[in-house]
Amino acid sequence: MRRSFPRFAFPAVAALALAACDGASPTGGADASMDRAQAQAAASAWDAVGAQVMDGFAGPSFSVSGGEAGPAHGTATMEFTRTRQCPMGGTATLQGTRVVQRDPATRSGSIQVTATRTDAACTMNARRGEGTLSITGAPSVALSASQTWTDGQPGTRVTTQKGSFSWQRSTGQSGTCTVDLTATFTPATHTYTLNGTFCNHAVSVTRTHAP
Numbered sequence: 598m599r600r601s602f603p604r605f606a607f608p609a610v611a612a613l614a615l616a617a618c619d620g621a622s623p624t625g626g627a628d629a630s631m632d633r634a635q636a637q638a639a640a641s642a643w644d645a646v647g648a649q650v651m652d653g654f655a656g657p658s659f660s661v662s663g664g665e666a667g668p669a670h671g672t673a674t675m676e677f678t679r680t681r682q683c684p685m686g687g688t689a690t691l692q693g694t695r696v697v698q699r700d701p702a703t704r705s706g707s708i709q710v711t712a713t714r715t716d717a718a719c720t721m722n723a724r725r726g727e728g729t730l731s732i733t734g735a736p737s738v739a740l741s742a743s744q745t746w747t748d749g750q751p752g753t754r755v756t757t758q759k760g761s762f763s764w765q766r767s768t769g770q771s772g773t774c775t776v777d778l779t780a781t782f783t784p785a786t787h788t789y790t791l792n793g794t795f796c797n798h799a800v801s802v803t804r805t806h807a808p
Contacts, residue, residue: 631764631772636798638724639764642684642794643732644780644791646719647740647758650681650691651710672698677712685729687718691740704749716762733762738776739765756780772796782806 627773631639673696680690693712700706715734723730738760745752758778777802778793791802 603731623789628652631770631774631796631798633699633798635724635799636796636801637729639730640776640791640800641729641802642721642723642796643719643776644758644778646681646683646689646716646721647714648780650679650689650714651742651756652716666740670699670701672696673703683716683721685720685722687716687720687731688715690715693740703747705745705747707743707745710740712740714738714740714760723766723768730764730766732762732764736760738762751784753784754782772775 613795614699675693675697678690678692680688683689689737691712691714693710695708695710715737716732718731718733719770722727722732738758740756740758742754742756744754756779758776758780761773761775763771763773774796776793776795778791778795780789780791782789789802789804789806791800793800
């Protein structure tokens with residue numbers, strides 16, 4: 598009987614329901630061109646694009662076709678490049694390496710992804726009624742992700758994104774943004790969290806996905 602581990606899939610989170618912030622003026626050295634509410638919304642939309650680029654990476658499985666998920670047993674390192682269209686135009690590209698380890702006898706394994714994300718005029722809707730937001734790598738963002746399985750059950754997936762880029766809104770504002778975000782997805786509770794800083798504003802999002 599064919600058995601397989603759960604997929605290492607990054608769920609699209611474009612519909613993250615952020616609690617609306619009060620839009621207070623930026624403080625503590627935050628980017629004066631983007632207030633906290635705008636940064637929250639932008640971080641959510643930008644992270645959602647990254648999740649869509651990562652979506653589809655398979656984890657270790659007992660029956661592998663085409664070698665896409667790694668070896669039948671042991672460790673394999675694979676290079677990849679993935680480019681996806683952004684919601685309102687432009688692209689986001691991930692280029693890097695993934696390492697898959699697995700042990701079919703114990704139905705255990707792990708996958709680690711190390712990549713560089715480069716946005717090329719990646720455009721998405723901005724916060725309510727504020728037009729669109731376009732992001733271009735300046736230079737790029739480093740991404741790493743990891744997840745393990747034990748007895749066929751997936752553990753918490755952790756993804757970090759650190760770097761910088763330039764941005765421009767259709768309403769004319771522009772700036773340079775640094776990003777330092779950590780996202781976690783806990784399959785047991787279907788809980789997704791996003792925490793860290795985006796344009797020097799604190800970001801904190803929690804969402805529960807339907808099973």
